Amino acid sequence: MSGSRSLSKSGYYKWLRKQKSPSEKQKEDESVKKKIMDCHQKLRGIYGYRRIQVWLKKIYRLHINHKRVQRLMNELGIRAVIRKKKPYYGKKETCVTSDNHLNRDFTASKPNE
Numbered sequence: 782m783s784g785s786r787s788l789s790k791s792g793y794y795k796w797l798r799k800q801k802s803p804s805e806k807q808k809e810d811e812s813v814k815k816k817i818m819d820c821h822q823k824l825r826g827i828y829g830y831r832r833i834q835v836w837l838k839k840i841y842r843l844h845i846n847h848k849r850v851q852r853l854m855n856e857l858g859i860r861a862v863i864r865k866k867k868p869y870y871g872k873k874e875t876c877v878t879s880d881n882h883l884n885r886d887f888t889a890s891k892p893n894e
Contacts, residue, residue: 814853816841821859829861830854 803811820828820836828836830851837843837850854860 810853813837813843813845813849814857816843817850817853817857817859821857826859827862827864832861 816837817833820833820840824836830847833854834845834847834850837845
């Protein structure tokens with residue numbers, strides 16, 4: 782092994798052994814990935830990692846860090862859909878105006894008066 786990035790034999794065989802049998806954390810990550818995909822499909826793929834984390838806590842009672850959820854979503858290639866804001870024009874009902882009960886005159890004879 783040449784170069785500045787040499788690897789020991791024991792390190793190589795440890796890496797090789799890990800590839801054959803996944804660790805407990807990797808198995809748990811796979812089950813969480815399935816649940817994230819389930820959420821992503823049920824909710825039309827609009828949720829980001831924060832809302833998916835809340836959803837996992839609410840539905841599956843999983844207390845997982847948001848950074849872990851974000852990492853798993855990146856591995857799955859899932860991203861939140863940023864929706865366009867819809868314009869709000871108010872209610873369709875007309876405004877209610879009251880009568881001039883005080884009989885005040887609101888006309889100006891000159892500007893700025």
